Amino acid sequence: MLSIKNLTASINGTPVLKGIDLEIKAGEIHAIMGPNGSGKSTLGKVLAGHPAYEVTGGEVLFEGQNLFEMDADARARAGLFMGFQHPIEVPGVSNASFLRLAYNKKAEAEGRDELDPLEFDDFIREKIKLVSMREEFLDRSLNEGFSGGEKKRNEILQMAVLEPKLAILDELDSGLDIDALRVLGDAVNKLQRADRALLIITHFPRILETIQPQFVHVLSGGRILKSSGKELAVELEERGYDWVLEEAAAGGAR
Amino acid sequence: MTLAATSNLVAELLAGPRPAEWGELREAAETRLAGRDLPTTRDEDWKYTDLKALAGLSFAPAPKATVDISGHLLPEMVGTRQVFVNGHHAPHASCASAVPAGVRFFPMSHASEACHALGSVPNGKSAGLFEDLNTARFQDGAVILVPKNMKVALPLHLLFITQANAPVAVFPRVLVVLERGSELELVEEHHGSGTYLTCPVVEIHVAEGAILRHERVQRDDAEAFHLGTLKAEVAKGGQYHSRTLSFGARLSRQQPWVRLAEGAEASLDGLALLEGQQVADTHSFMHHTEPNASSHQLHKCIVDGKARAVFNGRVRVAPLAQGTDAKQQSRNLLLSESARVDTKPQLEIYADDVKCSHGATVGALDPEELFYLQSRGLNADDARNLLTYGFAADVLTHVPVASLRRALRQLVMARTQAGSLGDLS
Numbered sequence: 001m002l003s004i005k006n007l008t009a010s011i012n013g014t015p016v017l018k019g020i021d022l023e024i025k026a027g028e029i030h031a032i033m034g035p036n037g038s039g040k041s042t043l044g045k046v047l048a049g050h051p052a053y054e055v056t057g058g059e060v061l062f063e064g065q066n067l068f069e070m071d072a073d074a075r076a077r078a079g080l081f082m083g084f085q086h087p088i089e090v091p092g093v094s095n096a097s098f099l100r101l102a103y104n105k106k107a108e109a110e111g112r113d114e115l116d117p118l119e120f121d122d123f124i125r126e127k128i129k130l131v132s133m134r135e136e137f138l139d140r141s142l143n144e145g146f147s148g149g150e151k152k153r154n155e156i157l158q159m160a161v162l163e164p165k166l167a168i169l170d171e172l173d174s175g176l177d178i179d180a181l182r183v184l185g186d187a188v189n190k191l192q193r194a195d196r197a198l199l200i201i202t203h204f205p206r207i208l209e210t211i212q213p214q215f216v217h218v219l220s221g222g223r224i225l226k227s228s229g230k231e232l233a234v235e236l237e238e239r240g241y242d243w244v245l246e247e248a249a250a251g252g253a254r
Numbered sequence: 255m256t257l258a259a260t261s262n263l264v265a266e267l268l269a270g271p272r273p274a275e276w277g278e279l280r281e282a283a284e285t286r287l288a289g290r291d292l293p294t295t296r297d298e299d300w301k302y303t304d305l306k307a308l309a310g311l312s313f314a315p316a317p318k319a320t321v322d323i324s325g326h327l328l329p330e331m332v333g334t335r336q337v338f339v340n341g342h343h344a345p346h347a348s349c350a351s352a353v354p355a356g357v358r359f360f361p362m363s364h365a366s367e368a369c370h371a372l373g374s375v376p377n378g379k380s381a382g383l384f385e386d387l388n389t390a391r392f393q394d395g396a397v398i399l400v401p402k403n404m405k406v407a408l409p410l411h412l413l414f415i416t417q418a419n420a421p422v423a424v425f426p427r428v429l430v431v432l433e434r435g436s437e438l439e440l441v442e443e444h445h446g447s448g449t450y451l452t453c454p455v456v457e458i459h460v461a462e463g464a465i466l467r468h469e470r471v472q473r474d475d476a477e478a479f480h481l482g483t484l485k486a487e488v489a490k491g492g493q494y495h496s497r498t499l500s501f502g503a504r505l506s507r508q509q510p511w512v513r514l515a516e517g518a519e520a521s522l523d524g525l526a527l528l529e530g531q532q533v534a535d536t537h538s539f540m541h542h543t544e545p546n547a548s549s550h551q552l553h554k555c556i557v558d559g560k561a562r563a564v565f566n567g568r569v570r571v572a573p574l575a576q577g578t579d580a581k582q583q584s585r586n587l588l589l590s591e592s593a594r595v596d597t598k599p600q601l602e603i604y605a606d607d608v609k610c611s612h613g614a615t616v617g618a619l620d621p622e623e624l625f626y627l628q629s630r631g632l633n634a635d636d637a638r639n640l641l642t643y644g645f646a647a648d649v650l651t652h653v654p655v656a657s658l659r660r661a662l663r664q665l666v667m668a669r670t671q672a673g674s675l676g677d678l679s
Contacts, residue, residue, distance in 0.1 A: 048625075048629050049625075049628070049629070050625055051621060051625060052621070071628065071633070071634070072625060072628040072629050073628040073629075073630075073631050073632055073633045073634065073637070075629075076628070076629055076630055076631035077631045081629075082629055084626065084629075087626070088620075088622055088623050088626035090623060090626075090627070090640075090641065090644050091644055091645070091648035091651075092643065092644030092645060092646065092647035092648035092649075092650075092651065093640060093641075093643065093644040093647065093678060094678070097676075097677065097678045098630075098640075100676075101632065101636075101640070101675055101676065101678075102630040102631050102632065104676070105630075105631040105632055105633075105636070106631050109631070117677055141644070141648070141651070142644075158630060162630070162631070
């Protein structure tokens with residue numbers, strides 16, 4: 001589904017990604033972990049098409065298509081979704097009308113029927129149950145005045161509405177209490193299917209207890225230093241990141 | 255020798271006959287106007303707003319006219335409206351049958367004895383030339399009196415319509431008196447067609463513990479000049495909340511002055527949507543004279559084309575006004591390279607135990623916000639239009655009259671090209 005080959009990227013001329021290789025197949029859940037400033041959020045933003053980052057080399061194919069030939073919105077309509085670490089507040093635009101707009105843009109791109117406000121109302125009432133969101137949040141302005149946790153709930157609601165093929169979730173657990181984390185983790189699990197994939201970007205292994213990855217990658221200094229199964233997350237929980245960095249340095253491959 | 259472009263507009267506007275009522279008031283205004291000319295950009299108060307285009311024109315007194323108001327009716331306010339056309343009361347277009355007993359809502363020309371409060375909002379120095387011109391020459395206006403403790407359920411609707419086949423000058427006048435503990439919602443709208451000068455003056459008395467919510471919509475013709483004055487006196491524990499929405503006029507200036515007594519609350523919110531060569535200027539004055547009053551201002555402008563927005567937000571906290579809480583925000587969105595905004599807070603604080611904050615932003619849309627919307631599948635144009643719409647619609651969220659809110663949202667949608675995005679309400 002997603003094939004990343006020797007990806008390098010920079011921001012304001014400073015290299016941040018220094019050669020990333022990663023293969024994600026349908027049905028898989030991958031986790032990217034790493035210390036702060038390792039470049040893991042950058043990877044998510046580059047894949048989603050953030051304009052501040054410049055791709056300086058390498059290739060990314062999404063469902064066989066060159067990702068970098070598509071604008072951010074085209075990537076979204078093609079089935080890529082990024083759940084933001086810090087979702088943006090948009091005053092004056094109701095959450096419900098934004099969700100409907102996003103849904104209809106994707107439906108239009110896929111040649112499906114668009115939903116009118118009444119039809120969408122029924123549709124969204126089902127979806128908010130999945131993330132245990134109260135209805136009043138639909139009428140409020142998009143993310144405006146939402147707590148950190150409510151914003152994350154809204155991100156997963158958007159994911160449930162758009163049903164992406166590949167969802168990249170950047171630090172989903174930040175700002176969430178244990179109960180909310182479990183609700184959202186369960187929601188993400190329910191949305192995962194054999195023809196979809198997940199890329200979880202996280203500093204803390206906690207979230208991986210609910211959303212269990214088959215593959216865990218440690219990213220540091222803009223490179224993937226280690227890839228392994230989900231047991232790596234447990235080890236990182238116990239030992240932190242330093243040993244991986246030391247091991248990589250001792251390997252001296254670079 | 256003077257290099258200022260001189261006009262004889264003031265003298266010309268005063269040349270007509272002085273209406274009979276309120277002779278002393280008018281005489282005093284005429285005395286203040288004697289020898290005065292239009293302000294120029296050399297006056298500090300008019301530094302950014304050039305009246306040259308106005309100075310070159312000539313305006314006749316506006317004749318009586320009839321207009322079709324069906325497009326301006328709002329279902330929540332059937333039977334609570336007074337309509338003025340070209341400054342004259344329009345009895346056939348007005349309908350006050352649903353106004354509750356006890357509330358007085360009528361044209362000034364019908365009841366001069368009830369208007370003893372006219373001209374009595376204390377305002378330090380005069381709000382200026384355009385207020386005086388109004389006082390000297392207004393034909394008619396609306397009086398609203400709400401008795402003690404009455405909470406008026408239906409909003410009252412004031413429609414000022416100008417129909418100018420040739421350039422005319424109109425001077426709409428409004429006096430609102432809320433007695434102790436009363437509450438009212440008032441919608442004031444200005445519409446028109448043709449080239450005209452309108453200089454409305456609104457005077458407001460909010461007595462102890464009374465609450466006035468005031469929606470003001472300016473949709474004058476793109477060739478019109480709108481130079482408005484609003485003066486509100488808010489007594490102890492009273493509240494005055496207004497929202498001024500400016501869409502029309504070639505050049506508009508709003509001068510809201512609010513004076514707050516102890517524990518009073520006031521908000522002056524504003525939205526201006528400007529395009530082409532439009533100019534919209536707001537010079538507000540929030541005057542905290544006594545302790546523990548709070549005020550709030552959110553002023554937003556969206557400026558496109560070669561249009562220009564001016565905001566000068568003066569806040570004065572008198573030495574006695576300890577415990578004042580004053581917030582002011584001026585936020586401006588520039589949609590083109592030739593658009594321009596001049597925004598300036600002007601804080602004069604003479605008390606020490608106060609909370610005063612102000613902020614001003616001028617800029618284009620935030621790339622992070624654009625990216626967020628694009629990452630959800632909206633193309634760049636749709637994302638821009640949606641953010642622009644949201645920037646403006648934010649000010650409309652709390653407009654209390656549903657049909658008005660809907661109409662304003664549609665207007666904003668049309669003006670921000672967000673119409674193609676479907677129903678966003």
